[in-house]
């Protein structure tokens with residue numbers, strides 16, 4: 001039995017009352033500490049939406065306790081009894097399966113891969129004009145090593161019937177009011193069977209934290225985290241296309257390239273969010289950080305895409321002029337982020353504007369402008385101001 005909360009298995013009320021504000025140098029941000037997590041930036045508390053402070057991205061792997069949290073529905077699982085928990089695989093299959101965590105660990109080959117988990121609304125607060133939704137900065141993001149079993153193996157064991165087209169996934173969370181549809185997502189059968197989609201029971205070599213989907217979650221490498229269904233307990237093979245609010249109405253982007261539209265010319269056609277857009281971010285300096293003049297400073301950041309591979313990262317310390325190639329850290333895997341660094345000797349005091357852009361092996365590049373009404377897929381060339389003193 002695993003519980004979220006204080007002794008006795010509290011409900012989510014407990015950690016909320018125990019909210020700890022700390023002074024960790026994040027001006028204007030309220031920090032909160034939930035069970036199994038460290039101090040994270042509070043975006044909303046019911047349900048919890050918690051953002052990772054930027055400094056954690058100075059490591060290859062985002063610690064489980066610092067990994068961001070996003071739930072849609074108030075009724076999130078706070079207790080899981082492993083004696084009774086079962087992952088059900090049903091629908092258009094020859095032999096429905098009902099698997100305990102011990103079954104998943106013991107009866108299937110364990111596989112591991114490193115992959116970026118990024119919310120499609122990451123960085124939404126930087127959209128101009130502003131859009132409604134969780135006002136994330138850049139911390140609805142993390143990189144972890146995921147271990148579990150291949151979804152394909154589970155599907156093969158159940159025996160997918162001829163004619164099946166999609167696979168739907170849902171978890172233990174429930175809407176507080178019946179009118180709100182439970183969270184469910186779907187992938188095409190081909191994608192589900194591709195071999196890399198995983199039902200993960202470990203993250204960075206440890207159990208998943210409750211808030212990140214204990215006991216198992218879907219991992220869809222290279223795709224936005226909205227598909228990474230947490231506390232996964234239902235996999236349904238469908239003979240027809242899935243229909244449901246979270247695919248048909250929510251988490252859709254303009255069909256136009258890069259998911260772009262404008263407030264004046266909203267897109268008329270939309271499509272479900274899918275692969276991660278190519279992007280690069282600054283990790284150091286942090287916004288508002290002051291750095292000394294005429295001393296070497298290591299600018300740091302990260303870059304990733306949907307798995308094509310980062311080829312080059314360039315940084316400008318001169319308002320988008322004089323781009324310099326950053327040094328890339330070793331690759332951690334096809335779906336991992338790639339950290340990069342650039343040594344900079346700021347010549348004189350004053351304000352500098354830094355920019356970063358990444359290029360991938362598929363020849364994609366970042367642009368300077370992106371907007372859509374959902375505040376999704378933000379991946380513009382980043383700019384940050386730094387004060388050299």
Ligand SMILES: Nc1nc2c(c(=O)[nH]1)N[C@H]1C(S)=C(S)[C@@H](COP(=O)(O)O)O[C@H]1N2
Nearest residue numbers: 068069070071072119171212225226229230
């Ligand atoms: N069961 C369930 N899974 C879910 C969600 C949810 O609300 N319920 N939210 C999804 C979204 S939109 C995101 S961004 C990720 C967040 O993963 P994390 O909380 O582990 O960082 O979980 C996804 N999986």
Ligand SMILES: [Mo]
Nearest residue numbers: 119120121226
């Ligand atoms: Mo998300």
